[in-house]
Amino acid sequence: MTTDPHRARPRHLLQSRAAWAPDGGIGAATGPVVDMGEFGSYAGPHRLIAAENAGEQVRLTWDDGATADFHRLWLRDNCACADCRHPQTRERTVKLVDIDEPGRPSVSADADGALTCTWADGHVSRFDPNWLRQRRPGMETDAQPTPRLWTAARMADGLPSVDHHAVMHSDDGLRQWLDALTRDGAALITNGPTDLNEVVRVAERIGWPRETNFGRHFDVVSKPNPNNAAYTAIRLEPHVDLPNWQRSPDFQFLYCLENEAEGGESLLVDGFAVAGALAQEDPEAFETLCTLPIDFRFQDSGNDIRFRAPVIGRDPDGTLREIRFNNWIRDAQPMHPETAERFYRGYRRFWELLRDPRYMIRFQLKPGCMMAFDNLRVLHGREEFFPNTGKRHLQGCYIDRDLVDSRLRVLERS
Ligand SMILES: [Zn+2]
Numbered sequence: 428m429t430t431d432p433h434r435a436r437p438r439h440l441l442q443s444r445a446a447w448a449p450d451g452g453i454g455a456a457t458g459p460v461v462d463m464g465e466f467g468s469y470a471g472p473h474r475l476i477a478a479e480n481a482g483e484q485v486r487l488t489w490d491d492g493a494t495a496d497f498h499r500l501w502l503r504d505n506c507a508c509a510d511c512r513h514p515q516t517r518e519r520t521v522k523l524v525d526i527d528e529p530g531r532p533s534v535s536a537d538a539d540g541a542l543t544c545t546w547a548d549g550h551v552s553r554f555d556p557n558w559l560r561q562r563r564p565g566m567e568t569d570a571q572p573t574p575r576l577w578t579a580a581r582m583a584d585g586l587p588s589v590d591h592h593a594v595m596h597s598d599d600g601l602r603q604w605l606d607a608l609t610r611d612g613a614a615l616i617t618n619g620p621t622d623l624n625e626v627v628r629v630a631e632r633i634g635w636p637r638e639t640n641f642g643r644h645f646d647v648v649s650k651p652n653p654n655n656a657a658y659t660a661i662r663l664e665p666h667v668d669l670p671n672w673q674r675s676p677d678f679q680f681l682y683c684l685e686n687e688a689e690g691g692e693s694l695l696v697d698g699f700a701v702a703g704a705l706a707q708e709d710p711e712a713f714e715t716l717c718t719l720p721i722d723f724r725f726q727d728s729g730n731d732i733r734f735r736a737p738v739i740g741r742d743p744d745g746t747l748r749e750i751r752f753n754n755w756i757r758d759a760q761p762m763h764p765e766t767a768e769r770f771y772r773g774y775r776r777f778w779e780l781l782r783d784p785r786y787m788i789r790f791q792l793k794p795g796c797m798m799a800f801d802n803l804r805v806l807h808g809r810e811e812f813f814p815n816t817g818k819r820h821l822q823g824c825y826i827d828r829d830l831v832d833s834r835l836r837v838l839e840r841s
Contacts, residue, residue: 460539461555463507464517466840467568471557474540480531487542487559495563502544503529506552574804575610576700582788586695587611591619591795594632601632602838604799605831608678612801613695619682619795626682626822629797634830637676639669640730647681647821649814654727656755660688660814665696665781665806668825670751671723673734675803676825682797687817693798694808696787698750701780702739705773708780712773717741719770722758723751733758738777740803749803752781781806792821 458470477488484496504523506512511521532544532552542554561568587607593600594616607614619625627644630636636643641655650658657663669675681693706713716738724733740749762770780786789810792798800807802825812819 459555459558460541461507461553461558463555463558464512464514465507465558466517467836468840469555469558469561471560473556473560475536475542475556475559476540478534478536478542480534483531485532485534485542485544487536489556489560490540493560493563495559497559497564499529499531499544502532502542502552502554503546505554506544506550507554508550508552510550511552574612574699576703577611577697578700578786579784579788585790586613586615586788586798588615588617591616591797594629598838598841602835605633605835605838608799608801609831609835612697612699612805614799616797616799617793617795619797621684621794623684624822625684626680626797626824629682630680630824630826633826633834635826636824637827639672639676639825640725640732644822644824647823648819649812655725660812662811663694663808664754664778665694665698665787665808666753666755667698667750667802667806668753669725669732669802670736670753671725671732671734671756675749675751677802677828678799678826678831679802679807679823680797680799680826681792681807681821681823683792683794683821685794685818685820686792688812688814688819689816690810691791691812691819692789692810693792694787694789694810695798695800696781696806697804698752698781698806699747699804701777701783701786702747702750704780704786705777709773709776711769712776713739715769715773716777719766721751721770722760723753723756724758725756738774747804750806752777752806754778 463469473489473491473493475487476490477486479486480499481496483500484498485502486494486496488494500523503526504519504521506521512518513520527548529550530547532546534545535543536556537543537553540556542556542559544552544554546552587604589600589604589607594604595601604614604616616629619629624644627636647657649660653659667675668679702713702716705716717740719737720735721738722733722735724731726732736751738751739747740751742748798807
């Protein structure tokens, strides 16, 4: 297995202009020739000039000489006619299991430069040439830009930020903010109102908040009988929220309503950047944190929510997927002494790097400002604050990555 810690998994599923731009250049684009029942754009300048059967494939040639082979069953399965794809829902209605083996179609590049396939049972499928071109074998229809990992030096001028009014009232503002959030893993909204539950209204610009045992949203204040460290006034080490859940929240929003108390500066650190640094500096420690399952657990009078996973999560190809670092809800798990030796050595070094001022940024969140971050990548924390010097009130909520990515794709349509 290859392990390149710097190959953080691109989170951002926004279709990239580069992958979709008509390669004939701006101005050469034409509208679709065939309605493929598709919201995404497939305008493009290309026409098919040839189509021929080649064994089980249909070989297509476009007007610039590009060629590609499509399996005949793929073509039958992806027919976009009204019988095969629901005209309103745009979902597939053709069921290959219910139709006769379609055989090899007779194919042609028709007068519009589209592909026409006539099947053995007489069914006719037409395909837009540029839609097919986007879906050539090997193409990525959801191209994923690489996340921009950061250090404190790179964020010296502060997090990317967008004005609250722009986020709430313009698609451009919302897109700008979500683009920064998904690439940098953290972004601010500034100059907002200090109204209760504004954090939920921001989330509703995207979709729906993700509910947890802390509710649809939560109030970060110093409470008399806290069930969580955030509800005290103590310093919070950099952490991710809810690693004790199988599906930890993807994004977290923290909206500042009042911040008059002394202390309480917010801390953020790009966990993927730090994991990469650990891999460079101490590959053995990195490997331990990637492979040793750790128990996380939240318990209060009504809940006992547990999950076991390594501190650093990788995909099978070695790209970083998630960080699960939260010291106060790490459970007291049985551990062989030799395992404990390895674990505590790696854990300490990772923790030291997370605290390292080369990586950690620190700032005072102002009332009317909201910080948003990728909870599985960017760790957050705060300095101790002193409740008797003034009020401090933040409201938070979570939102799923699916909704963030979806909102970006929809914004990208226009
Ligand atoms: Zn059809």
